[in-house]
Amino acid sequence: MEKSIKQQMQEVKEKALVCTDCRLSETRTQVVFGEGNPQARLVLVGEGPGEQEDKSGRPFVGRAGRLLEEVLEEVQLQRKDLWISNVIKCRACIIEEGRARNRPPRVDEVKACRKWLDAELNLIKPSVIVCVGAPAANLLIHKNFKMTEERGQWFTDSLYAPSVMAVLHTAYILRQHGEEYKQMRQLLIDDLIEAKERTEETQERQQLTLF
């Protein structure tokens, strides 16, 4: 009997959880695999786990994750309806004065880890991918992605999904203040509404071609 997507995803997850294919395995607390609905049509991809994610083993659960959840609720989306993941699965950090501080993942770390995201996306085959922040867009849309110029645009030539878009990272929005913060938060909401509508339209089109 053919295995369900859920079973296949669980098998990929079990392998990823014990991965030691790059140096990040030496400093992580645990691997943070994607979570949500493995049959979701809409997938969100961030850069990688931070401190809270490393502690909990779940993606997007720190302050940035809480803001993401808040805006998802505003557009009537819930984590359980989506698949939420990251480009790399272990926290990238440097130890300074006995404390771990986040750093961007290195090219070789992304190269070593992308097999897990590839496996997730190949199983899900989403209609729409939203890259949360430029690092995910660099990997899934094109290199040298410019968030200031290309945010909110649809890219239809990705290998991973018929429609891919990049939105501002919630960690970036949290660093803004006052009016700037409100504007950026609203931009994220507008982009997520568009992503939701695009997902629904794609589903409707696919259903029509079935009959």
Ligand code: SF4
């Ligand atoms: S970052 Fe990815 S490749 Fe590196 S150890 Fe973690 S799961 Fe493996």
